[in-house]
Amino acid sequence: MSAIxxxxxxxxxxxxxxxxxxxxxxxxxxxxxxxxxDLDRFFxxxxxxxxxxxxxxxxxxGGERRPRISTCLLVxxxxxxxxxxxxxxxxxxxxxxxxxxxRAGVTIDYLARESxxxxxxxxxxxxxxxxxxxxxxxxxxxxxxxxxxxxxWLTNGQRSPASGVRQAMGxxxxxxxxxxxxxxxxxxxxxxxxxxxxxxxxVWSCSYLAAVWQLARLxxxxxRGARVLEARPVDLADLPGDWAELPTVVQVSRNxxxxxxxxxxxxxxxRFLPVENAVRTILSxxxxxxxxxxxxxxxAAAEGIGLPAELPERLSYVLLGP
Amino acid sequence: xxxxxxxxxxxSPRAGAAQESPILLGDVCTALxxxxxxxxxxxAEEILDLAPALPVxxxxxxxxxxxxxxxxxGIHCRLPSGSxxxxxxxxxxxxxxxxxxxxxxxxxxxxxxxAGAQGPRQGWSSYLASPGRVERIGRGRSDDLVAGxxxxxxxxxxxxxxxxxxxxxxxxxxxPLDGAVPLRTIRTRLRFVxxxxxxxxxxxxxxxxxxxxxxxxxxxxxxxxDPDSVVALCxxxxxxxxxxxxxxxxxxxLDEAPSRVDRIQRLAPAxxxxxxxxxxxxxxxxxxxxxxxxxxxRPGFSRQWSSxxxxxxxxxxxxxxxxxxxxxxxxxxxxPAGEL
Numbered sequence: 001m002s003a004i005x006x007x008x009x010x011x012x013x014x015x016x017x018x019x020x021x022x023x024x025x026x027x028x029x030x031x032x033x034x035x036x037x038d039l040d041r042f043f044x045x046x047x048x049x050x051x052x053x054x055x056x057x058x059x060x061x062g063g064e065r066r067p068r069i070s071t072c073l074l075v076x077x078x079x080x081x082x083x084x085x086x087x088x089x090x091x092x093x094x095x096x097x098x099x100x101x102x103r104a105g106v107t108i109d110y111l112a113r114e115s116x117x118x119x120x121x122x123x124x125x126x127x128x129x130x131x132x133x134x135x136x137x138x139x140x141x142x143x144x145x146x147x148x149x150x151x152x153w154l155t156n157g158q159r160s161p162a163s164g165v166r167q168a169m170g171x172x173x174x175x176x177x178x179x180x181x182x183x184x185x186x187x188x189x190x191x192x193x194x195x196x197x198x199x200x201x202x203v204w205s206c207s208y209l210a211a212v213w214q215l216a217r218l219x220x221x222x223x224r225g226a227r228v229l230e231a232r233p234v235d236l237a238d239l240p241g242d243w244a245e246l247p248t249v250v251q252v253s254r255n256x257x258x259x260x261x262x263x264x265x266x267x268x269x270x271r272f273l274p275v276e277n278a279v280r281t282i283l284s285x286x287x288x289x290x291x292x293x294x295x296x297x298x299x300a301a302a303e304g305i306g307l308p309a310e311l312p313e314r315l316s317y318v319l320l321g322p
Numbered sequence: 323x324x325x326x327x328x329x330x331x332x333x334s335p336r337a338g339a340a341q342e343s344p345i346l347l348g349d350v351c352t353a354l355x356x357x358x359x360x361x362x363x364x365x366a367e368e369i370l371d372l373a374p375a376l377p378v379x380x381x382x383x384x385x386x387x388x389x390x391x392x393x394x395x396g397i398h399c400r401l402p403s404g405s406x407x408x409x410x411x412x413x414x415x416x417x418x419x420x421x422x423x424x425x426x427x428x429x430x431x432x433x434x435x436x437a438g439a440q441g442p443r444q445g446w447s448s449y450l451a452s453p454g455r456v457e458r459i460g461r462g463r464s465d466d467l468v469a470g471x472x473x474x475x476x477x478x479x480x481x482x483x484x485x486x487x488x489x490x491x492x493x494x495x496x497x498p499l500d501g502a503v504p505l506r507t508i509r510t511r512l513r514f515v516x517x518x519x520x521x522x523x524x525x526x527x528x529x530x531x532x533x534x535x536x537x538x539x540x541x542x543x544x545x546x547x548d549p550d551s552v553v554a555l556c557x558x559x560x561x562x563x564x565x566x567x568x569x570x571x572x573x574x575x576l577d578e579a580p581s582r583v584d585r586i587q588r589l590a591p592a593x594x595x596x597x598x599x600x601x602x603x604x605x606x607x608x609x610x611x612x613x614x615x616x617x618x619x620r621p622g623f624s625r626q627w628s629s630x631x632x633x634x635x636x637x638x639x640x641x642x643x644x645x646x647x648x649x650x651x652x653x654x655x656x657x658p659a660g661e662l
Contacts, residue, residue: 005383007380007381007382007383014376127374128374128375131373131374131375132373132375134394134395134396134414134450135396136396136446137396137397137398137412138398139398139399139410140398140399140478141396141397141398141399142397142399142400142478142479142480142481143395143397143399143415143431143480143481143482143484143485144477144481144484145484146488147395147396156446181398181443181446182442182443182444182445182446184442221375222375222376223374223375224374224375224376224377224378225375225376225377283447284445284446284447284450285446285447285450286450287394287414287450287453288375289375289376290392290453291376292375293451309448309451309452310445310447310448310450310451311447312445312447313447
């Protein structure tokens with residue numbers, strides 16, 4: 001007879017994170033937008049789509065319990081003009097945002113700064129997600145050679161061969177079309193730029209950081225199995241003068257539902273349609289920590305909620321015209 | 323020591339798919355870590371940190387073993403077929419690197435081949451949701467798949483050996499390693515095929531074979547609800563096969579050594595760094611212990627090992643005796659020829 005011997009370090013495990021039912025994104029704003037945006041009009045247009053009963057319909061649990069819904073807003077302090085004189089401080093931005101939302105009858109629970117996804121206290125989440133990208137393979141990817149990737153780009157199919165290349169037997173090669181891997185009769189080919197600049201000094205694209213943001217809201221990001229990006233409560237009366245001093249995700253309401261959720265709903269200006277299309281292309285090629293992904297499915301099932309295993313299928317949108 | 327049940331519907335075929343039992347195919351590459359000595363735990367964790375979302379796992383007893391998280395790669399290609407039929411598969415290969423005793427490096431790459439849905443290719447995220455699973459597109463038979471996997475690989479067909487070899491190269495090129503290997507060894511390759519068996523009935527005995535080209539093959543029938551522990555068993559078998567291969571080559575080459583001193587110099591690194599790593603079944607779960615019991619019956623791994631170790635001990639004993647007898651003699655006295 002053998003004893004049962006176990007060592008905890010050998011067991012695969014991942015931290016549990018608190019999960020709401022739905023994470024509602026109220027908007028994606030640039031600090032400089034705030035000078036020109038009529039915040040009352042902005043939230044008046046968003047608020048009806050963020051109403052509890054409307055969002056609760058996404059939960060699909062038969063409406064038996066009080067849904068846990070949290071709201072958030074992303075301030076893009078990353079791609080805007082850095083250190084510009086037009087740039088507004090957190091203190092000048094966050095207070096008016098929270099007030100304008102509440103005048104429209106919607107509460108902002110969490111505010112995030114986009115640059116925190118690159119340089120936050122949890123390290124670069126952008127790099128963490130990059131290591132989880134598994135490119136959609138074209139037919140012929142048999143493992144014998146490393147996957148073909150164009151550095152800094154991600155596609156949903158096969159690119160058109162470089163045109164105008166002179167072939168060995170003379171004549172120039174004819175153009176041939178790109179192809180989407182999972183096409184039905186016809187392709188919608190997409191090629192997404194993940195970053196530009198040199199490898200040492202990357203500038204991550206808006207689409208890529210928006211994908212990282214969606215993953216954070218879905219609660220599937222881990223570093224060595226541990227939680228990243230915990231929301232920190234802040235005192236609205238005592239905000240730092242610099243965005244870099246602000247935690248990546250701050251909690252600005254009292255006792256909100258958890259920041260991460262089974263599903264996300266993003267209410268966005270329609271100019272973000274191409275960005276979110278790129279986000280879905282990226283998310284469909286992220287191989288999440290299998291334990292974190294399974295955790296969300298298991299916990300949803302324990303609440304009687306069916307959750308798709310595929311991450312892009314947990315996303316919903318409302319896109320508003322100008 | 324098998325970890326908790328794997329997440330996700332590892333072997334549940336899609337709705338509408340033909341109900342055919344899944345097959346686990348894998349390839350394990352085993353080599354001496356390219357370093358002058360065994361590495362400690364911090365370096366082992368650093369070089370196996372291949373997927374930052376997940377922790378490197380390790381177990382200390384009875385022998386230290388460190389495992390990387392799974393590294394996932396997408397494939398869409400022809401699947402092996404013994405009859406040469408054109409059967410496509412799409413999904414991901416999961417690979418993990420392992421260090422045993424801080425000294426032996428391995429990579430195991432695996433796919434669980436399941437029947438897929440008929441119809442067009444799904445979105446990539448649906449395949450990514452089950453790492454290490456490949457869906458067969460269209461019809462195909464398990465025995466034909468296995469026959470193809472065990473035969474020569476035509477180009478364009480799934481190449482698990484290449485995936486494993488590349489990841490092992492990456493581990494061997496890690497920054498902290500000095501590349502100064504103390505003895506010449508070879509990289510061995512073990513293929514495994516695991517058919518889904520029942521929990522209740524004992525499966526047929528495992529089959530272990532060595533081909534002319536040096537490739538090892540292990541065929542097993544066992545439940546596939548915990549692929550992780552099945553892979554751990556195959557890695558464990560591969561480590562011991564590699565130890566046998568390495569030590570056998572070493573003692574077989576001893577007679578080429580011109581002098582007894584040379585012989586001991588050749589043996590020393592193996593004695594210092596490899597002999598204590600022999601622990602068949604040390605990292606095999608209780609539910610799979612029967613496989614080791616069968617392999618010990620025939621081909622008898624430990625029998626061969628004992629014989630090799632006895633040979634090495636004899637060499638050592640002879641050297642010690644010779645050294646002693648030399649030092650016993652008073653200075654200036656010549657030893658009669660032919661002694662020892």
